[in-house]
Amino acid sequence: MIKIALVGCTGKLGKTILKRILDIGDVELRYAIARRGNQFVGKSVSELVNDKCDLKIIDDIELAVDCDVFIDCTNADAFMNNGYAKYEKMGIPLVLATTAFSQDDVKRIKLLSTKIPVFMSGNFSVTLHNFIETLKFAVKRMSDDTDVQIVESHHNQKLDAPSGTALMIRDALISANPNLSADRISICSVRVGKIFGEHEVIFANNRDEIVTYKHQVMSREPFADGAINVAEWILAKPNGLYGMGDFCDD
Ligand SMILES: NC(=O)c1ccc[n+]([C@@H]2O[C@H](COP(=O)([O-])OP(=O)(O)OC[C@H]3O[C@@H](n4cnc5c(N)ncnc54)[C@H](OP(=O)(O)O)[C@@H]3O)[C@@H](O)[C@H]2O)c1
Structure with a gap:
């Protein structure tokens, strides 16, 4: 059974x-790691989620010496300024769920992936992932008079x-259609209520045609299950930077 160390265990994801x-029960929660100073540090996992697990929540990645893989779901600052050097030192495969990295951050993450599988x-x-593959098919055949709008809520x-x-969707569309540049794809961000995640891609041409593709999640479970599956998958991989394409096509 693989032993997972979860970093950012007090957050929504x-x-x-x-x-x-x-x-699931066929993977082991070996460490649950929170930010130093978080109110749950030192308490049992059972106090955080409604479960009988009496594992104590810790506050330092470097204490997680007996795990097979880390899953990080913190934030870009915490990862770059706290997690990064520790993961590098620990030398254990890393699943990085955290988002919103700058281009410089991504360059450093690529460097990290020469030392551990990331x-x-x-x-x-x-x-x-399959939704994006469908979009790549659609955008290849798109006429030049088509506007592309991504609406994410x-x-x-x-x-x-x-x-x-x-x-990711914007980059995939551009990679699939060389005639499409980033300035032709507008992104509208909506931040309301408790929406877990919706991504709508609208193609509208000047000939009265509109096609809309939409992906919606009703809970965070698809992300969580994906992170766990990927954590099992990456164990067999050599150092390098991997994404959903590598996982799904394997
Ligand atoms: N890849 C995916 O499929 C996917 C899906 C959903 C979300 N995400 C991304 O995952 C990240 C987390 O999302 P979220 O919605 O869970 O955010 P969130 O609720 O704000 O959770 C972030 C958690 O990280 C903790 N944290 C901050 N610094 C830390 C540190 N140094 N060590 C350990 N824990 C630390 C925070 O603790 P405190 O509260 O104590 O500060 C908080 O509990 C975001 O980047 C989000 O965009 C990815």
């Missing part, structure tokens, strides 16, 4: 991953905009 690890994706849903606590997934 962290708690969902934690619950799913405990529910799996990075703004969205761990396999269905979302998330809960009002989400810090980054546009979402990592909207940027």
Whole structure:
């Protein structure tokens, strides 16, 4: 059974991953790691999620010496300024769920992946990956008079905009159609209520045709299950930077 260390366990995604690890039962929650100073440090996981798990929540990645893989779901600052050097030192495969990295951050993450296997994706849903593949097919055949709009909607606590997934979709569209540049794709970000995540891509041409594709999640479980599956998958991989394409096509 693989032993997972979950970093950012008190957050919205962290708690969902934690619950799913405990529910699934064929992977082990070996460490639950929170930010130093967080009110749950030193308490049992059972106080964080409604479960009987009495594992104590710790506050330092470097204490997680007996795990097979890390899953990080914190934030870009915490990862770059705290997690990065520790993961490098620990030498253990890393699943990076955290999003909103700058281009310089991504360069440093690529460097990290020469030392440990790193799996990075703004969205761990396999269905979302298939959605993007469908969009790539559609955009290849798009006429020059077509406007492309991505509308992404998330809960009002989400810090980054546009979402990592909207940027993934934009990059995938550009890679599939060389005639399309970033300035022809507008992204509209909506931050309201408790929406887990919606991504709508609208193609509208000047000949009265509109095609809309939409992906919607009704909970964080698809992300959590994806992160856990990927954590099992990456164990067999050599150092390098991996994404959903590598996982889904394997
Ligand atoms: N890849 C995907 O499929 C996917 C899906 C959803 C979300 N995400 C991304 O995952 C990240 C987390 O999202 P979220 O909605 O869960 O955000 P969130 O609710 O704000 O959770 C972030 C958590 O990280 C904790 N944290 C901050 N610094 C830390 C540190 N140094 N060590 C350990 N924990 C630390 C925070 O603790 P405190 O509260 O104590 O500060 C908080 O509990 C975001 O970047 C988000 O965009 C990715």
